[in-house]
Amino acid sequence: MAEPAPHGTPRRYRHGPCHCDLCRAAHAAAARQRRRDKAYGRYRPDVDAEPVRRHVRKLREAGLPLPQIAALADLNRSTVSTLLHGRPPQGVPPTRKMRAVNADKLLAIRAEQWIGAAS
Ligand SMILES: [Zn+2]
Structure with a gap:
């Protein structure tokens, strides 16, 4: 997979x-x-992924689909999916540390971006 x-x-x-x-x-x-x-x-060393995970969860709760979040952050879907869920088939736990640039990209996303795009 x-x-x-x-x-x-x-x-x-x-x-x-x-x-x-x-x-x-x-x-x-x-x-x-x-x-x-x-x-x-x-x-910039890798940063704690937990605050980023919380942010992405909020975006999901606001209705942003995961592929959309990945696209807005210009990241692979699997990067975002692993951040949230890990990769259970491979026994990989959710991300603990991530690249600072990737964290910035995800944290920069606002739920309004998606709502704006949909209207
Ligand atoms: Zn090679």
Whole structure:
């Protein structure tokens, strides 16, 4: 059910795990970027997913469908689904830590965006 991340992504390198040329290059690029960000004081470690999960639950209660939430945040549907429910078939618990940028994107969504779009 859960599809592995595509080749050429740091995720696939870590969780595939796949160490093909594409995945190795992506992993190396991500490590370089992290070093650069740290050097410039822009590095943001992963954040607690709980407040984000609460926010997304409120959006759901306001009537936003999960695919719509994912689209508004420009995230994979599975990222949002895993945040809420984990991946029970794989025994994966709901997300505990998430990328700060992804948290920002989800927290920026307002229920009114959807109501506005529907009218
Ligand atoms: Zn690969």
